[in-house]
Amino acid sequence: MKVPGMLVMTQFITYVGGIALSMPIHAQSSRWEVPASAQNIKSPYNLKDPKLIALGKKLYSKHCNICHGAKGKGDGVAGLALNPKPANFTTDAFQSQASGVIFWKITHGNPPMASYESILSEKERWALVAYLRTLK
Ligand code: HEC
CATH class of the missing domain: 1.20.5 (Single alpha-helices involved in coiled-coils or other helix-helix interfaces)
Known part of the structure; x- marks a missing residue:
């Protein structure tokens, strides 16, 4: 037995x-294979709402800081050895993406980044998009 x-x-x-x-x-x-439909995902929340941004900031320091760095430059300690490197959110290349695409990426992830679909609620993921928009 x-x-x-x-x-x-x-x-x-x-x-x-x-x-x-x-x-x-x-x-x-x-690379990220983002479906074209992600462009059209619209936030049900106002991404400029200071309360939503504050929620995103709190979640960012808890979940994202470690890889993406305190200022979002992709220089967090846990990201140093990763390949590809964690994204730098302050670049034009990042900020020029549609919010729906950023939301899709947080939702689905791409190794070595995890999917946050089951970890964070839809509102929390939009709050992170709202916060990332302030890092440019
Ligand atoms: C384990 C480290 C790690 C953690 C934690 C992490 N990420 Fe990432 N993230 C990455 C890596 C690595 C990439 C680049 C992946 C690629 O280019 O294929 C990435 C890419 C991204 C992208 C896409 C960037 C682009 O160029 O379009 C977004 C958006 C993102 N992360 C948001 C977040 C958010 C929000 C959190 C917290 C909820 C988070 N990440 C947590 C490692 C991480």
């Missing part, structure tokens, strides 16, 4: 190890 259980466990570890190993390779080769 013990042996088959052990086997399954070993296979599971090998499987999980395989994912961990393949992640950096993925991260290097894949």
Whole structure:
């Protein structure tokens, strides 16, 4: 009885190890594949609302600061060894994107960045978009 259980466990570890190993390779080769429809995602909230921006700022320091850096320049300590590097939110290239695209990226992630769909509510993700807009 013990042996088959052990086997399954070993296979599971090998499987999980395989994912961990393949992640950096993925991260290097894949760019964000954002569907064209993301351009049209509209915020139900006013992105200039100071209360929404304040919520975004709070969430940013809790969840994003560590990789993207305190000022959003992509220089957070946990991002130093990542490939690709965490995005710099202060650039024109970043700020010229539609808000719906930024929202989509936060929602879905792209390795090594996680998806925040199940971690943050829709309102919280829009609050982050609102805050990122203040970093230009
Ligand atoms: C583990 C580190 C890490 C954390 C934590 C993290 N990110 Fe990222 N983020 C990245 C990396 C790396 C990229 C670049 C990915 C790429 O270009 O494929 C990225 C890219 C992005 C982009 C797309 C940038 C662009 O050029 O369009 C947005 C938007 C973003 N992050 C927002 C956030 C927000 C908001 C949070 C917090 C809720 C967050 N990230 C947390 C690592 C992280």
